[in-house]
Amino acid sequence: MKDLREHTRELLEKGEIAAVIGYRQVSEMRTKPVIVTDPADAEHLVFNEYCLNNLAVYLTKARIKALCRTKDKTLKLAITAKPCDVHSIVALIQENQIHRKDIHIISFNCHGVVKDFGCEFNGDNLASKCITCETHKPLYFDKIFGEEKETPKASDQALARIQELESMTHKERFEFFKGEFDRCIKCYACRAVCPLCYCQRCITDKAIPRWIESSSHQRGNFSWNIVRAFHLSARCTGCGECERACPADIPLTLLNRRMAIEAKRSFSYVSGRSLETPTLVGSFNEKDSDELFM
Amino acid sequence: MTVRVLPGSVKIFSGVEYSTDYKYMCSDPGQNLIKEAIHKYRLDAIVVGSCSPHMHERTFRNAAVSAGINPFMVEIANLREHCSWVHDDIESSTHKAIELVRMAIEKVKRDKPLTKINVPVTKRVLVIGGGIAGIQAALDVANAGYEVVLVEKEPSIGGHMSQLSETFPTLDCSQCILTPRMVEVHQHPKIKLLSYSEVVKVEGFIGNFKVTIKKKARHINEDLCSGCGLCITKCPIKKKAYNSFEEDLAFRSAIYIPFPQAIPNIPVIDETVCTYYKTGKCGMCVKVCDRQAIDFDQKDTMLVADIGAIIVATGFKLYSIDKKSADSKYKGYGEYGYGKYRDVIDGLQFERIASASGPTSGEIKRPSDGKEPKKIAFIQCVGSRDDSKGISYCSKICCMYTAKQAMLYKHKVHDGEAYIFYMDIRAGGKMYEEFVRRAIEEDDVKYIRGRVSRIYEKNGKYIVKGEDTIAGMPVEIEADMIVLATAMIPQDNAADLARTIGVPYDKYGFYNESHPKLKPVESTTAGIFLAGACQSPKDIPESVAMASAAACKTIILLSSDTLEREPVVAKVNEDLCAGCFYCKKVCPFGAVEVKDVKDINGIVYKEVAYINQGVCQGCGTCTATCLSKSIELAGFNNEEIFAEIAAL
Numbered sequence: 025m026k027d028l029r030e031h032t033r034e035l036l037e038k039g040e041i042a043a044v045i046g047y048r049q050v051s052e053m054r055t056k057p058v059i060v061t062d063p064a065d066a067e068h069l070v071f072n073e074y075c076l077n078n079l080a081v082y083l084t085k086a087r088i089k090a091l092c093r094t095k096d097k098t099l100k101l102a103i104t105a106k107p108c109d110v111h112s113i114v115a116l117i118q119e120n121q122i123h124r125k126d127i128h129i130i131s132f133n134c135h136g137v138v139k140d141f142g143c144e145f146n147g148d149n150l151a152s153k154c155i156t157c158e159t160h161k162p163l164y165f166d167k168i169f170g171e172e173k174e175t176p177k178a179s180d181q182a183l184a185r186i187q188e189l190e191s192m193t194h195k196e197r198f199e200f201f202k203g204e205f206d207r208c209i210k211c212y213a214c215r216a217v218c219p220l221c222y223c224q225r226c227i228t229d230k231a232i233p234r235w236i237e238s239s240s241h242q243r244g245n246f247s248w249n250i251v252r253a254f255h256l257s258a259r260c261t262g263c264g265e266c267e268r269a270c271p272a273d274i275p276l277t278l279l280n281r282r283m284a285i286e287a288k289r290s291f292s293y294v295s296g297r298s299l300e301t302p303t304l305v306g307s308f309n310e311k312d313s314d315e316l317f318m
Numbered sequence: 319m320t321v322r323v324l325p326g327s328v329k330i331f332s333g334v335e336y337s338t339d340y341k342y343m344c345s346d347p348g349q350n351l352i353k354e355a356i357h358k359y360r361l362d363a364i365v366v367g368s369c370s371p372h373m374h375e376r377t378f379r380n381a382a383v384s385a386g387i388n389p390f391m392v393e394i395a396n397l398r399e400h401c402s403w404v405h406d407d408i409e410s411s412t413h414k415a416i417e418l419v420r421m422a423i424e425k426v427k428r429d430k431p432l433t434k435i436n437v438p439v440t441k442r443v444l445v446i447g448g449g450i451a452g453i454q455a456a457l458d459v460a461n462a463g464y465e466v467v468l469v470e471k472e473p474s475i476g477g478h479m480s481q482l483s484e485t486f487p488t489l490d491c492s493q494c495i496l497t498p499r500m501v502e503v504h505q506h507p508k509i510k511l512l513s514y515s516e517v518v519k520v521e522g523f524i525g526n527f528k529v530t531i532k533k534k535a536r537h538i539n540e541d542l543c544s545g546c547g548l549c550i551t552k553c554p555i556k557k558k559a560y561n562s563f564e565e566d567l568a569f570r571s572a573i574y575i576p577f578p579q580a581i582p583n584i585p586v587i588d589e590t591v592c593t594y595y596k597t598g599k600c601g602m603c604v605k606v607c608d609r610q611a612i613d614f615d616q617k618d619t620m621l622v623a624d625i626g627a628i629i630v631a632t633g634f635k636l637y638s639i640d641k642k643s644a645d646s647k648y649k650g651y652g653e654y655g656y657g658k659y660r661d662v663i664d665g666l667q668f669e670r671i672a673s674a675s676g677p678t679s680g681e682i683k684r685p686s687d688g689k690e691p692k693k694i695a696f697i698q699c700v701g702s703r704d705d706s707k708g709i710s711y712c713s714k715i716c717c718m719y720t721a722k723q724a725m726l727y728k729h730k731v732h733d734g735e736a737y738i739f740y741m742d743i744r745a746g747g748k749m750y751e752e753f754v755r756r757a758i759e760e761d762d763v764k765y766i767r768g769r770v771s772r773i774y775e776k777n778g779k780y781i782v783k784g785e786d787t788i789a790g791m792p793v794e795i796e797a798d799m800i801v802l803a804t805a806m807i808p809q810d811n812a813a814d815l816a817r818t819i820g821v822p823y824d825k826y827g828f829y830n831e832s833h834p835k836l837k838p839v840e841s842t843t844a845g846i847f848l849a850g851a852c853q854s855p856k857d858i859p860e861s862v863a864m865a866s867a868a869a870c871k872t873i874i875l876l877s878s879d880t881l882e883r884e885p886v887v888a889k890v891n892e893d894l895c896a897g898c899f900y901c902k903k904v905c906p907f908g909a910v911e912v913k914d915v916k917d918i919n920g921i922v923y924k925e926v927a928y929i930n931q932g933v934c935q936g937c938g939t940c941t942a943t944c945l946s947k948s949i950e951l952a953g954f955n956n957e958e959i960f961a962e963i964a965a966l
Contacts, residue, residue, distance in 0.1 A: 093921050119898040120925065223896045223946035230947060233960035255945050306903030306943065310817075 033066035042099035080112035111261035111296030131162035207272035214266035261296035356385035369398035388431035440626035449477020451850025452631035458869030460508035474580035483673035487753035524845025542611035545583035549603035691798030701805030716803035886936035901940035909933035
């Protein structure tokens with residue numbers, strides 16, 4: 025923790041970075057995102073099992089980007105990112121939202137975060153994405169803290185759930201999602217926390233034509249959630265923030281995870297893992313499988 | 319479908335002022351009905367329920383223009399292909415027709431007048447392939463006064479025609495008629511010849527292509543080389559590489575010119591056999607070259623050319639009877655020994671043997687022992703017209719060249735016997751049938767109708783076992799040499815090149831013409847034309863005719879300073895664009911560019927997509943890909959499409 029604070033303070037003092045996007049402890053088992061621009065504030069930064077938020081979402085925010093623009097030069101942004109959050113950063117770089125040279129990634133050897141704020145970390149109550157996580161060491165970073173450590177493996181309940189859904193008939197599956205989507209109140213919290221939902225104006229906010237019904241009845245709820253799943257196909261890195269943010273507890277990662285499985289099965293592609301690999305969406309290979317064509 | 323109920327049924331839709339029907343709306347009286355209605359009812363948009371817009375959209379748009387309406391305020395509901403031709407149930411297909419018209423009405427209500435776009439035309443033509451078709455096309459275009467870039471992958475132009483001994487049906491010397499054309503290409507001030515070069519990338523569109531050409535390293539400084547050939551004479555590596563111009567019947571040195579009349583007359587160093595590249599020593603060529611033209615360090619270079627139109631004339635290759643890999647679309651001829659018999663040769667090898675400049679100086683000698691064959695068998699349709707070998711088509715030229723080769727053989731070996739096994743004699747062409755009759759009647763070539771089932775070697779002879787289907791009995795001939803008329807197939811990299819330049823090809827790899835009857839030299843890609851055997855098997859006169867036709871089409875294209883383009887192009891809403899550039903990744907025409915958006919201090923704060931209207935072809939791929947729907951395609955914008963769907 026001390027290292028992290030010293031490192032960021034130094035960067036801020038040297039004037040190499042405009043701000044640090046990091047976590048601040050707000051209570052014993054809760055942190056919140058914080059943007060640090062004053063070196064003196066670096067002492068508030070923390071990194072621990074309660075750092076649930078994926079801070080990559082802030083990288084594309086216009087107000088934060090504006091911090092970096094000075095008259096003579098562009099400053100870097102520093103971000104504290106869990107290895108899984110680095111996947112989101114990779115996806116953002118691939119989609120031209122940020123440039124690698126403009127950010128300073130501070131990452132950690134991660135052994136998981138708790139499933140929710142207020143749960144005391146005991147090694148068993150990990151977030152579901154941490155249970156199946158294979159990236160305990162970040163794939164890209166400029167500075168790394170923490171020691172590498174064995175992480176306990178548990179059964180992949182989300183995958184079991186997907187398999188269960190796949191074994192259903194179309195009608196049963198439709199009924200299942202209808203039941204889930206019925207609770208959607210169109211608050212768009214899922215969109216607000218998603219690092220890859222960076223559009224200046226979301227398709228759902230467009231009125232001419234009206235792509236997605238804005239009221240929360242069945243048609244609009246289906247359009248919104250399905251369109252979101254499609255827009256994130258082969259792009260979602262699986263950070264799970266949408267599901268965590270959803271006030272109606274809709275199991276959104278089921279959809280995203282299912283699409284990610286398809287991308288991996290059909291095209292051996294996993295989003296956010298490599299800066300060198302072209303994005304699956306938008307790249308064509310003659311050897312691509314044709315079986316997805318109907 | 320009941321047409322007569324349509325006008326009444328669609329009249330009730332909101333916005334419809336007038337509706338009518340007429341049997342031949344595309345005819346002059348039909349068009350007049352439209353024009354009169356426009357004037358009488360002061361119409362501002364038209365929906366025509368008719369055949370495919372592919373057929374008569376232009377007709378109706380022009381009619382609208384002459385009545386004072388913007389041509390893009392005309393929509394076609396395709397009732398022929400979508401209703402009357404495809405459905406039997408009259409009632410439901412009539413209902414469908416009404417719905418289609420209704421959709422078109424909703425679209426036309428939202429259509430906006432568009433103005434045609436004029437784009438400049440680059441007055442320079444790229445010809446790919448320097449065989450006779452490419453040479454002819456290049457000369458025709460250049461003689462019309464336009465610049466030509468002629469790209470040939472081999473060290474010399476000339477192609478297959480330069481390898482032939484004599485040509486049917488006149489028996490004139492192939493090189494004697496070809497080489498003056500080659501020289502003309504070389505000397506033409508309007509033709510830039512890039513030999514030993516390949517097209518690696520084609521971007522842009524009709525009138526404005528950007529072509530990247532790889533000039534492979536010859537390891538010779540072309541500006542310094544005088545073509546004296548001393549390096550070739552002195553090169554100590556004489557027998558390590560087969561001479562592909564001689565169809566592997568002779569060797570060549572490591573530094574070589576393919577054949578004496580080569581254009582350009584500049585050697586190439588074959589890195590794979592040259593001692594210098596293996597050991598770093600030798601350098602004999604460097605020592606003898608008094609102009610210091612040898613450059614071992616020369617690298618491949620890339621050239622980019624602005625091109626207005628492209629003529630593809632990449633020709634063919636011959637199928638070989640060798641054993642093929644399991645994934646090959648062709649199969650070899652195990653029954654003919656898979657190419658293991660040295661005296662079983664193909665047609666091009668015979669051309670070299672019969673050629674006065676060939677490895678035997680024109681004397682007919684068999685490759686194995688150099689003896690003169692006294693009995694020779696020609697077998698036609700080897701590969702061609704044989705589904706089991708993977709080639710269903712007729713290669714077209716083999717009947718004629720086999721007759722010619724048998725005739726040449728008889729002219730040179732007076733006491734020899736020539737047999738030809740054939741399936742049918744296809745001699746359609748001016749003086750072709752007469753030529754075959756001459757081979758049979760004057761030169762005593764023996765034609766046997768039937769297939770050869772097996773060839774094997776016995777005591778230095780080749781036993782040809784076949785069947786004479788006319789006599790209805792088996793035939794067995796002891797031949798000294800056998801010539802196989804193997805099929806013409808596309809070049810090895812034909813499909814790759816097609817994808818590079820953007821032309822469609824058939825299942826064999828031959829390039830597709832736009833229309834088999836009315837557009838035989840146009841590819842389906844605007845501005846790209848086809849000539850010669852890359853489109854299908856052809857003989858010399860046909861290739862030349864096609865090349866001149868392609869040249870003519872090209873000249874028509876270049877004759878105007880600008881091209882009128884449909885205004886159906888995409889446009890980015892820069893305020894909403896998130897700059898993810900998926901549009902740039904998917905655009906097949908390279909029309910999407912990166913545009914910087916600056917703040918008041920001139921600092922770039924975001925990058926957005928910008929679509930070059932001159933390059934955009936209006937395919938709509940970007941609009942479909944754009945996640946935030948920040949791209950609109952003029953004439954097919956999201957609002958219009960939505961309204962159409964909603965009307966259903």
